[in-house]
Amino acid sequence: MILQGKRVALPATPVVHKRFEAHAAATPDAVAVFCAGQQVTYAELNARANRFAHFLTARGHGRGAKVGVCLDYSTDMVVAILGTLKAGAAYVPFDPSYPAARLRLLLGQVPGLALIVASPATARLVESAAVEIVGVEQLTDHLAGLPVTDPETAVTGDDVCYAVFTSGSTGTPKVTAVRHEGWYNLLNWLALEYRLGRGSHNLVVSAFGFDLSQRSLMAPLFCGATQHLMASRNFDAAMAYRMLREHGIRTVHCASSTLYLLVDWETARGGEVLSRLDYVLFGGEPLKVERIVDWARREGNTCTLLHQYGVAECTDVATSYDLAEYRPGEHDTAPVGRPAYNTEIHLLDERMRGVGAGEYGEVCISGAGVGAGYLGGTGPDSERFTTVVIDGAPRRLYRTGDRGRVNEAGDLVVAGRMDAQVKVRGMRIDPSDVERALGRLAGVREAAVVARYTEAGEAELVAFLVPAGADLAEDDVRPRLLETLPRSMVPARFLNIPRLPLSPHGKADRAALVDRLKGL
Amino acid sequence: MIAERVRGIWCRELQLDDIAVDDDFFALGGQSVIMAKIQMAYIDELDVEVPVDQMFLNPTVASISEYIESMGAKTT
Numbered sequence: 246m247i248l249q250g251k252r253v254a255l256p257a258t259p260v261v262h263k264r265f266e267a268h269a270a271a272t273p274d275a276v277a278v279f280c281a282g283q284q285v286t287y288a289e290l291n292a293r294a295n296r297f298a299h300f301l302t303a304r305g306h307g308r309g310a311k312v313g314v315c316l317d318y319s320t321d322m323v324v325a326i327l328g329t330l331k332a333g334a335a336y337v338p339f340d341p342s343y344p345a346a347r348l349r350l351l352l353g354q355v356p357g358l359a360l361i362v363a364s365p366a367t368a369r370l371v372e373s374a375a376v377e378i379v380g381v382e383q384l385t386d387h388l389a390g391l392p393v394t395d396p397e398t399a400v401t402g403d404d405v406c407y408a409v410f411t412s413g414s415t416g417t418p419k420v421t422a423v424r425h426e427g428w429y430n431l432l433n434w435l436a437l438e439y440r441l442g443r444g445s446h447n448l449v450v451s452a453f454g455f456d457l458s459q460r461s462l463m464a465p466l467f468c469g470a471t472q473h474l475m476a477s478r479n480f481d482a483a484m485a486y487r488m489l490r491e492h493g494i495r496t497v498h499c500a501s502s503t504l505y506l507l508v509d510w511e512t513a514r515g516g517e518v519l520s521r522l523d524y525v526l527f528g529g530e531p532l533k534v535e536r537i538v539d540w541a542r543r544e545g546n547t548c549t550l551l552h553q554y555g556v557a558e559c560t561d562v563a564t565s566y567d568l569a570e571y572r573p574g575e576h577d578t579a580p581v582g583r584p585a586y587n588t589e590i591h592l593l594d595e596r597m598r599g600v601g602a603g604e605y606g607e608v609c610i611s612g613a614g615v616g617a618g619y620l621g622g623t624g625p626d627s628e629r630f631t632t633v634v635i636d637g638a639p640r641r642l643y644r645t646g647d648r649g650r651v652n653e654a655g656d657l658v659v660a661g662r663m664d665a666q667v668k669v670r671g672m673r674i675d676p677s678d679v680e681r682a683l684g685r686l687a688g689v690r691e692a693a694v695v696a697r698y699t700e701a702g703e704a705e706l707v708a709f710l711v712p713a714g715a716d717l718a719e720d721d722v723r724p725r726l727l728e729t730l731p732r733s734m735v736p737a738r739f740l741n742i743p744r745l746p747l748s749p750h751g752k753a754d755r756a757a758l759v760d761r762l763k764g765l
Numbered sequence: 766m767i768a769e770r771v772r773g774i775w776c777r778e779l780q781l782d783d784i785a786v787d788d789d790f791f792a793l794g795g796q797s798v799i800m801a802k803i804q805m806a807y808i809d810e811l812d813v814e815v816p817v818d819q820m821f822l823n824p825t826v827a828s829i830s831e832y833i834e835s836m837g838a839k840t841t
Contacts (some may be wrong), residue, residue: 481817482801483808506801513805714780744794 246592246599246606246651248564250584253437255613259402259429262330266291268364268394268443268469275443277466278320279492280474285320287469290327292393293320297328297384299391306359308398311408311620313352313361313376315339318449321381325362326462328384333398334359335405336552340454342478342676345370351410352376355420356597356621384495396448404428405617409456411557419626419681422617423456427560430613431460432467434586439524439551440564445470448494450485450503456557457529461498482510486518493521503527504550505536512540520546526565528553531659531677532579541568554581554659558629559643560614563588564657580656589635590657591642592649597633600650607663610650648675652689667696667704672733673728679706679736682729686722688713693745693753694736697762706736709745709758716741767811768830773808775826786827790820807833 265287268275273288285293312329314336316322329336337355339348341364343747348367349653352374366377408422433526435441440750449464449472451458455604465472473492477484480503488494499507504527511519519525523550532552541550552571555563566582571581584590592606593599600606611633619631629644648666649659659676668674676694683692691711696704719739726735746757768786774786778799790800800820807815812835815829823829 388837477816477818479821480797481804483814484816487814502797506797509798509801510805680837744796 246602248584248590248651248655248657250612251586253433255402255426255430255433255587257432258400259426260400260404261406261425261428261432261467261687262294262327263725264429265327265466268466272443272469275469276471278323278472278474280318280320281476283320290323290566291395293324293384293388294327294331295395296391297324298331298396299563300383300388301328301359302396303336303391305332306332307639308404310334310359311337311355311357311405313337313339313355313358313363315341315348315361315363315371316381316453317341317364317478318453318476320474321384321398322453322474323462323466323472324384325381326451327466330406331396331398332523333396333400333404335407335422336407338453338459340452340472341367342452343454349374351418351420352366354410354418354620355408363464366375381657391599402429403617407459408620409459409557410454410596419622420620421558422620423459423557423560424617427614427616428459428463430587431560431562431585432464435460435464435526436468437586439496439522439549441465441468441470443469445495445523446473446493447471447496448485448488448536449475449493450497450499451506452480452481455500455529456561457498457500460561464498480506482506486510486514486516489522490516490518496526497522498526500529501527501532502530505533508537508540520548522548524549524551526551526553526562528555528562528581533577534573538573552579552581555614556610556619556643556645556647557599558616558645559610560616563610563614564590566656570654572744578658578660580652580654580658582656584612585614588614590649591633592651593644595612603650603652605648605650605660608645608657608659609642610645611640615641615643624653667706669696669704669706669733672731674706674734676706679708679730679734681712682726683708683722685729686687686725688715689722691745693755693758695755695758695762698760705738706734707738707740707762708736708743709740709761711744712741767834768826770811771807771830771833774803774810778802778806784826786830790824795824813837817833828835 275287276284277287277290278285304376312334316324348371353701362379402425405422406425406428408420410418412601438519449461464629552566552568553562555561564581566580589611591609632639633642646663647659648661648663666675679694680692690713693709714721746754748754823832
């Protein structure tokens, strides 16, 4: 089963910052970035970024170098990112709100990191790490004598533009690299398909470390539109909603859970600002459609909700679905739609053969977005990048580990992980299916299900329940679950827990849950 | 007394009967959805918009009340 995205020709050298430079030349006085009451035009931003690029090149950090950026959202951050790209180097975002120990751990994971741009406060946090620190003040004070002209580099679409951290199956953060061609293709698809362009305004609401934030940061500058940045380290619903209203924002890119908070805000306090946006592009975690459906169907809501799917290893977004087409069924998962331009989705079985129509298989991605792989990585996860032959020609392919199928309408539906499947008494079970069933029971606020092996070597399921009120008793939950699930899918044990431990990316930390089972 | 009103808001949104002024929000089971509700309650009941960054920096009833007081919120 293959879903084929539209074929759209890219320029011979699809390099992202060249699009920004073209806007700087064509509309120099248009506002590029608005932050903390100050605005910067395309011409000013381009000149500042060029100076930083010449600074990097003069120090030998040109094509192929890796430059860390550890700054809060600000014009300086955008200067550092664009300057790095213009020098031919790749940037690596570091969230300055992370604790010092985690920042140092992450810094050590990037092989050949040339230097890191940091504010004075962050510089203190990471000073013991073996990496050169460039103070953010250098972006303004010390570069005055350097040229403001666009640097000439030999960068091609195959060069790395950024690299972000992913948690990976081993729990150790890995840094995965994205190529210019893939990022150009993604941004070009968004620009053409959703007519983003000059006069449009975007607000960044996600944390800097995420792949979606790289897209949200660059999309307006790729289109000649205006970028708005919040002076906040953490998502702030009150501030975001106020900025949506006062700044005439048209687009927001966010995680599903951030969309819920914005919807809650508008629903509780009244208002039509969110409902009148052009687009919210969201995804990154399974959608709880009940959190947004009442708001989405309200009269006068003209916001197009694009439910998207992808992985950082393949440049962030691979598919998109207009949620207006969705009619929720009872045990249904909202689709994630069709592939981006120049992108193919394959559904394959364990032996890399295509599954039949409607059948579940592993979601695999080929096309322009397939990234350059993990930096310095030869671990087991590197094997997820492989090669397949399509129409007689070899193509790179990435196996996501996600489990999906194509529905009757021809849209991709993603449900759970391949590697999360366990065999219990011979039955193949996906714990996320059990979690969904538990989540629908009255009295259950959240649920996580993990597998463990008994001394006899048999797998059994254990459910962790976050009760909505009083603790839940096993003999209350089990019969209710048996009404919707076959016996093989009903967990052996049920444990109450005040809240689920979360990974640094805000997802349920399964390893921590498995740890809790030791000695039980 | 701001701290009493803040404590009332926390008890209601965290669904807990009793919270000490130096209990940590996150240790009490607080997360982003509850934080947004508390932020909304500060606006509606104390007429003050508390930035989420400040809520992270001041994760107890005592410290956030001190911050709110410094902003000159309604005290009655």
